[in-house]
Amino acid sequence: MEYLIRFSQSHETFRLPEIQALALIEKVDLKIVSYSLESPFCIATLPSEDAARRLIRRSILVQSIHELWGSGATRSALHASIREHSADLWPLYQTCSFKFTFDSYQGARTSETKKEIINTFSYLPFNGPIKMRNPDQEFVLLEDWPWNSVPDGVLDPNYFYFGRLLGSGARDLPQKLDLKKRRYISTTSMDAELALVTANIALAAPGKLYYDPFVGTGSFPIACAQFGALAFGSDIDGRSIRGNDAKRTLRGNFEQYGLLDCMGGMFTADLTNSPIRRAPLGKAAGESDGVSGRIFDGIVCDPPYGVREGLRVLGVREPEKTPWIIPKGMEMYKLPEFVPPKKPYSFLAMLDDILQFSAQTLVDNGRLSFWTPTANDEDQEIPIPTHPYLEIVNVCTQVFNKWSRRLITYRRIPDTEVDPEKVKAREEEESTQQLQGKTVDELNPFRRAYFSKFET
Amino acid sequence: MKVLTLNFLTCAVKTCKSSADSFPLHPKDAELAHDDIEINPELLANVLPRIDWTALRTTSTELGFPELPAQPPTVEELEADEALLKELHSLLLETQMMEGKLVCGCCGHEYAVREGIANFLLPSHLV
Numbered sequence: 025m026e027y028l029i030r031f032s033q034s035h036e037t038f039r040l041p042e043i044q045a046l047a048l049i050e051k052v053d054l055k056i057v058s059y060s061l062e063s064p065f066c067i068a069t070l071p072s073e074d075a076a077r078r079l080i081r082r083s084i085l086v087q088s089i090h091e092l093w094g095s096g097a098t099r100s101a102l103h104a105s106i107r108e109h110s111a112d113l114w115p116l117y118q119t120c121s122f123k124f125t126f127d128s129y130q131g132a133r134t135s136e137t138k139k140e141i142i143n144t145f146s147y148l149p150f151n152g153p154i155k156m157r158n159p160d161q162e163f164v165l166l167e168d169w170p171w172n173s174v175p176d177g178v179l180d181p182n183y184f185y186f187g188r189l190l191g192s193g194a195r196d197l198p199q200k201l202d203l204k205k206r207r208y209i210s211t212t213s214m215d216a217e218l219a220l221v222t223a224n225i226a227l228a229a230p231g232k233l234y235y236d237p238f239v240g241t242g243s244f245p246i247a248c249a250q251f252g253a254l255a256f257g258s259d260i261d262g263r264s265i266r267g268n269d270a271k272r273t274l275r276g277n278f279e280q281y282g283l284l285d286c287m288g289g290m291f292t293a294d295l296t297n298s299p300i301r302r303a304p305l306g307k308a309a310g311e312s313d314g315v316s317g318r319i320f321d322g323i324v325c326d327p328p329y330g331v332r333e334g335l336r337v338l339g340v341r342e343p344e345k346t347p348w349i350i351p352k353g354m355e356m357y358k359l360p361e362f363v364p365p366k367k368p369y370s371f372l373a374m375l376d377d378i379l380q381f382s383a384q385t386l387v388d389n390g391r392l393s394f395w396t397p398t399a400n401d402e403d404q405e406i407p408i409p410t411h412p413y414l415e416i417v418n419v420c421t422q423v424f425n426k427w428s429r430r431l432i433t434y435r436r437i438p439d440t441e442v443d444p445e446k447v448k449a450r451e452e453e454e455s456t457q458q459l460q461g462k463t464v465d466e467l468n469p470f471r472r473a474y475f476s477k478f479e480t
Numbered sequence: 481m482k483v484l485t486l487n488f489l490t491c492a493v494k495t496c497k498s499s500a501d502s503f504p505l506h507p508k509d510a511e512l513a514h515d516d517i518e519i520n521p522e523l524l525a526n527v528l529p530r531i532d533w534t535a536l537r538t539t540s541t542e543l544g545f546p547e548l549p550a551q552p553p554t555v556e557e558l559e560a561d562e563a564l565l566k567e568l569h570s571l572l573l574e575t576q577m578m579e580g581k582l583v584c585g586c587c588g589h590e591y592a593v594r595e596g597i598a599n600f601l602l603p604s605h606l607v
Contacts, residue, residue: 231522233530254523256485258600265597275596285517285573289485293600297607299492299591301503301532315529319488338607350604357603360592364601387530 026057027076028090028187029066030127030166032195036061038221039085041418041433045225050078064129065168065185067092076190082251083193084220088127090164090187099144102184107147117188120152120160125189131169131181141165162189194220200281201246207280208272210264212333214243214326214395218422218431222324223247225418225433226393232321233288237295237381240264242274244324249278249286253321260336260366262292295377296337296369302384305413306439306447314388314438323382326395327374330468331475335374336366341462371468375409379434383413386436391417393433397470400426404473408432412446413439426478427470481596484572486539487531491584492591492600501585504535507542508590510580519569525555527572536572545571 031039040059043066047054052075057067064087070076073091080086093113094106124142126133133141145163152160167181201216203209214222222244228234230252236244239257241264248255257274259265267273278287293299303317328335340349349365356362375396382392392414398406400423408419414434421430465472489505496502533552540548546567558564582591582598589606592599 231520231526233527254484254527256488260601262597262599262601266595284515287482289481289488289598290596291481291485291489291598291600293492294602297492297494297600297602299489299600301488301490313529317532319530321526338602338604340604343604353603354605358590360594362603364603 086193505582
């Protein structure tokens, strides 16, 4: 059976990755029949009505899903299509209460024309009562209008779809987690809608374990917890976790949303000196439990880009120029108020650290989803990092004026699927690579491009 | 910080990573808190294969909980054993370490835990 998925016309490149991830979570066999980035209407085949409802129940970018009864470029073509494809379904709805509604994308209708159009469906043998509130069934005429149709006075849409409404997505969740109403946020908190989409694409689900190594004020762990996962997080800046007073803390955010049960543990740590236990790569061959020392089902993060927030790791920037720092640290480090020195770090090295860490801590088929910026100019583009143990699942892009940020998602492949040639190439590369530069600009090609306004 | 977290944490010092003594970290002067959480067998079944059982037995004893069985249960055994499910749920998910220190058995470094948040940042001579 064919179903019509009505997407929201925003974050277009995230829509298919999200729905495909949800198909995996709900174990639903989804086949996309027609889809385009320019249209909010997508036709798919699914095994059942129940599967269709489950598929979209936690989707952020799907508004609704419908059993598709017919479609066409003109009204007469639509009616012909309905008669041809759905006549066998009509008897099922002879006696139930029902209503007709319109979903006009980029268009509008007066209530008179609506009534007129509804009356052209009188051949449908619906004898039950019409109920505007909570009817048993809702039939929807979805219209795809051209851009600017209202001011241009366009009379008819480009395309019609007619279907029976089955269910709606979770469009209420972004409002529930809205940053404007969240007690504790910072300048770089990820907005609720994209954090939830990220959690969906990373397959967060009840009983699973998720980790964010750049947790900040907790946007991603909260989104994962909202979908039932147990969420862990860390940040090099402990102040972001502890918060600014008793009520405004990361924990307080979990409390605000009633998600405290899903807060696993938050701690202060640096990814380059992480306390998380890791499984050495390539040593577990033969074991096939798909876990063998690894911990997480997913790692989701938005690492610092080094523009708004400095990109720092533990260490001393120029030890030869400041020889007193290390001895002073040795003397002071046990005091509670001691703040360890930090040094600027390479953006690309950090991306590689995230991949290596993920390869060592994700269970088989676990996902890494992280955000990274890039210049829109091809010459200044930041390449998508690769790792022999991680397969790229998809790349979604949010475009700004001169730069974009991408959500890159990887799958931890089982050890047996890893290409030994790629492992060898990586080892050789590691042995020859040396960190170049010392200042924040030298270490971060994106920061450099950002502050030179992406001019070459 | 849930006790489960302790099963995922080793010493952050790189030279300690190869030593078996750096895991698990040993709680010292630990103040614990208890949350009432509804039991979630699905979560425990998923968590079980990721647990280092030997380390968990050590942590459990050091925190003053009853001794755990010498061998970890299989997921099927756990799902059938309501008493053990409850015990693990209470230890791993309901118990939080709020204050105290986590000590590395290899280098002796002490990581402070305050308000349920452990601090793993290292001074420069240990990086």
